[in-house]
Amino acid sequence: xxxxxxxxxxxxxxxxxxxxxxxxxxxxxxxxxxxxxxxxxxxxxxxxxxxxxxxxxxxxxxxxxxxxxxxxxxxxxxxxxxxxxxxxxxxxxxxxxxxxxxxxxxxxxxxxxxxxxxxxxxxxxxxxxxxxxxxxxxxxxxxxxxxxxxxxxxxxxxxxxxxxxxxxxxxxxxxxxxxxxxxxxxxxxxxxxxxxxxxxxxxxxxxxxxxxxxxxxxxxxxxxxxxxxxxxxxxxxxxxxxxxxxxxxxxxxxxxxxxxxxxxxxxxxxxxxxxxxxxxxxxxxxxxxxxxxxxxxxxxxxxxxxxxxxxxxxxxxxxxxxxxxxxxxxxxxxxxxxxxxxxxxxxxxxxxxxxxxxx
Ligand code: FA5
Numbered sequence: 181x182x183x184x185x186x187x188x189x190x191x192x193x194x195x196x197x198x199x200x201x202x203x204x205x206x207x208x209x210x211x212x213x214x215x216x217x218x219x220x221x222x223x224x225x226x227x228x229x230x231x232x233x234x235x236x237x238x239x240x241x242x243x244x245x246x247x248x249x250x251x252x253x254x255x256x257x258x259x260x261x262x263x264x265x266x267x268x269x270x271x272x273x274x275x276x277x278x279x280x281x282x283x284x285x286x287x288x289x290x291x292x293x294x295x296x297x298x299x300x301x302x303x304x305x306x307x308x309x310x311x312x313x314x315x316x317x318x319x320x321x322x323x324x325x326x327x328x329x330x331x332x333x334x335x336x337x338x339x340x341x342x343x344x345x346x347x348x349x350x351x352x353x354x355x356x357x358x359x360x361x362x363x364x365x366x367x368x369x370x371x372x373x374x375x376x377x378x379x380x381x382x383x384x385x386x387x388x389x390x391x392x393x394x395x396x397x398x399x400x401x402x403x404x405x406x407x408x409x410x411x412x413x414x415x416x417x418x419x420x421x422x423x424x425x426x427x428x429x430x431x432x433x434x435x436x437x438x439x440x441x442x443x444x445x446x447x448x449x450x451x452x453x454x455x456x457x458x459x460x461x462x463x464x465x466x467x468x469x470x471x472x473x474x475x476x477x478x479x480x481x482x483x484x485x486x487x488x489x490x491x492x493x494x495x496x497x498x499x500x501x502x503x504x505x506x507x508x509x510x511x512x513x514x515x516x517x518x519x520x521x522x523x524x525x526x527x528x529x530x531x532x533x534x535x536x537x538x539x
Contacts, residue, residue, distance in 0.1 A: 181227075181230065181233070183238060183241065183242070183245075186227065186242060186245060186246075187245065189227065190224070190227070190245060190246065190249045193217060193223045193224045193249070193253070194249060194252065194253060196217075196223070197213070197217055197253055197256060197257075198256070200213065201213075201256065201257075201260050204260060204264075205264065206264065207261060207264055207265070210257060210260060210261055210264065213257065214254075214257055217253060218250055218253060218254065224246065224249060224250060224253065225250070227242075227246050228242075228243065228246050228247075231243060292519075294514070295502040295503075295505070295506045295508065295514065296395050296498060296499055296502045296514060298502070298505075299422055299498060299501050299502040299505055300377050300395070300397065300498060302421060302422045303375070303377070303397055303418065303421075303422060303496065303498070304375065304377070305421075306417070306418060306421045306422075307373075307375045307399070310373070310414075311373050312373040312374055312375050312399075312401075313368075313373065313374050313375075314374075314375055314376070314377070315360055315363070315364050315367075315374050315375070315376045316360075316376060316377070316378060317354070317357065317359055317360035317363050317376055317378060318354070319353060319354055319378065319379055319381070320347065320351055320352075320353060320354070321351065321352055321353075321354040321359050322350060322351055322352075323350045323351065323352055324350070325359035325362050325363065326344075326352050326354050326355060326356075326358075326359050327339060328481075329359070329362040329478070329481045329482070330358050330359070330361070330362065330437065330438040330478055331437040331438050331475050331477045331478055331481075332437050332438070336437060342355035342356065342382055343355075343382045343383035343384060344382070344383065345381050345382075345383055353380075353381035354378075354380055354381065355380055355381065355382050356380050356396055356398075356495055357376050357377070357378050357380060357396040357397065357398035357495060358398055358438060358493070358495060360374070360376035360378070360398050360400075361376075361398060361400050361438070361474070361478065361482070361493055362478070362481060362482050364376070364400060364482075365400075365402070365479070365481075365482025365483065365484055366482055366483060369483065369484070370402045370403070370484045370485065370488075370489045370491075371402055371403040371404070371489070372400060372401065372402040372403075372491070373400075373401050373402075373403075374398075374399075374400050374401075375397055375398065375399045375400075376397065376398040376399075376400075377395065377396070377397040377398075377498060378395065378396065378397075378398075379393060379394070379395055380393075380394055380395070380396050381393055382394075386511075386512060387458075388458045388459045388509065388510045388511060388512075389459055389460070389461070389466070389500060389503075389511055390511065391499065391511045391512065391514070391515060393515060394497070394498075394499040394500075394511070395498040395499045395502075396495050396496060396497060396498055396499075397495075397496040397498050398493065398494070398495055398496075399414075399471075399492075399493060399494045399495075399496065400474070400491060400492075400493045401414075401491055401492055401493075402474065402479070402484060402489050402490070402491030403489060403490075403491070404488060404489060404490075405490070406473075406489075406490045406491050406492055407473075407490070407492075408441070408443070408472075408473060408492065410492060411443075411471055411472075411473075411492040411494065412431060412443075412445075415429070415445050415469055415471065415494065416429065418469075418496070419447060419468075419469075419501075422501060422505055423450075423504070423505060427447050427448060428447065428448035428454070429445055429446065429447055429448075430445070430446045430447075430448075430465055431443055431444070431445050432444050432446070434470050434471075434472070436470060436472060437475065438472075438474065438475050438478045438493070439471070439472025439473055439474060439475055439478075439492075439493060440472065440473060440475045440476075441472055441473060442470070442471070442472035443470070443471055443472055444467060444469075444470050444471075445468060445469035445470070445471060445494075446465040446466060446467055446468060446469075447465070447466055447468045447469075447504060448464065448465065448466075449463075449464055449465060449466050449504075450466075450504040450505075450507065451503075451504075451507060451509050452464065457509070458509070458510075459503065459509050459510070466497075466500055466503075466504060467497065467500070468496065468497050468500055468501055468504070469494050469495075469496050469497070470494065470495050471492060471493060471494035471495070472492065472493065472494075473490060473491070473492055474490070474491040474492065474493050479491065499511060499514060502514065
């Protein structure tokens with residue numbers, strides 16, 4: 181290429197750059213153009229690659245022509261880059277100026293506590309005030325702790341009272357929280373005040389008041405001179421604390437191999453006020469708090485001195501109590517994933533939230 185053609189080619193490259201610049205709107209695109217023109221293999225950069233083809237006395241001139249053109253193009257590209265950057269800053273500024281900090285925020289829905297948890301907390305608060313500790317036992321329990329330690333040997337007909345999910349290796353899904361009685365006696369000895377909330381599992385036919393997965397709270401108090409009236413007084417206190425008013429109770433004899441004597445404390449059905457409904461199986465009463473004086477065999481299995489100590493135990497039906505407190509007619513709502521929040525405890529005369537759909 182002679183010098184005249186070289187000059188022409190340089191002018192062409194500069195014209196191409198000038199015409200493509202308006203379409204270059206990002207720094208990345210500008211870098212691509214820079215490489216395509218000024219890079220070693222670029223439209224201008226490559227002109228220096230042929231410098232050896234020129235006679236020796238022209239090579240200096242060729243170098244100068246190309247390098248000066250390079251400097252001009254580089255200056256043009258830098259100016260475009262500055263333009264793009266200041267446009268970006270302006271865009272950011274105008275976005276920032278359009279932000280109005282006085283506008284109200286986007287409200288996020290609040291989570292709420294499950295009714296069973298809320299009642300569990302009520303019960304825990306009361307018992308902690310009375311000097312009880314809160315224990316937890318495992319949901320997967322040994323047959324021994326779930327039955328034998330509670331005076332229910334393998335052949336005892338009482339095993340049929342609780343439909344059990346049997347696992348392998350002599351383990352079961354605990355059918356009640358009573359195994360925590362045995363665990364606590366062994367762990368703490370006497371005197372002892374403990375409650376143990378937790379999930380229980382039974383192979384049940386489901387209805388408005390029976391679930392296969394439900395919650396109980398076990399209570400156990402062992403000391404000298406503990407008697408049944410202590411238990412009944414505490415039960416009244418417990419239900420008053422949760423319901424925030426006096427509740428009509430009924431006490432009747434009950435049979436559980438791990439207590440002697442055993443009682444059943446029922447509460448007036450809060451759903452129907454006692455007139456009868458599917459939740460209370462038309463009896464007007466809900467079984468809520470079976471209890472009794474701990475059987476000496478159970479105390480002995482927990483290494484408690486039966487000459488010195490007596491104790492009472494109860495197994496509060498926590499899920500049913502939550503139904504009574506919040507006017508939930510059907511127990512199945514509680515495991516259904518229904519996210520409606522608790523509004524307020526029920527007052528006789530009408531539930532505030534309800535498992536209306538299922539009742
Ligand atoms: C027991 O489970 C005994 N362990 C309670 C006990 C403890 C008695 C200590 C004496 C001393 P029961 O099977 O009745 O007893 O259950 C206790 C409470 O759990 C019942 O009154 C009821 O409120 C609740 N309950 C029982 N089965 C279910 C179920 N399938 N769904 C919902 N709640 C249930």
